[in-house]
Amino acid sequence: MADRPHHDTRTRPTTGLPGPAGPAAGAGWQPPEHEVEPAYQPVQINRADGSWTVGRINGWWRPSVGERAWCRVRALGRGEAPTWVPFDPERLLLLPACGT
Template structure:
């Protein structure tokens, strides 16, 4: 989760050249068991090989946040035809 300026945050994103920009619909499970629709708009792999995603949940999430990708709680949905 470390970047040039410390922890991965909105104010300290990963290096732009290492980010892969995407549009990926997802369904996110919260700790309370509830689910929400959202989208991933970027992927990044840190120096330890951990995969991170820039995630925003809908509706009206304040801003996207970087989260470690967990396929158990962040389900990728089809982005084109079924």
């Protein structure tokens, strides 16, 4: 599955995030683990229906220089599985991970 084309334009309705699905279009798709940068980044997720929910980014993947970064994001408290999506600052608002 890692050889899925990067030009897939389907959407991922399970994430609530609109836009191209890219390599994450296949169910259970993920980048090679050795290319994933672990993370712990709280986010606000702007869902396709316009609502907001709290979530967490727990991995980053950058396909190559100049290409859009992807993140593994999961909405909290909804029982949803983490999903790889292209990072979009209009849809994923990064929140402070620590501090006062």
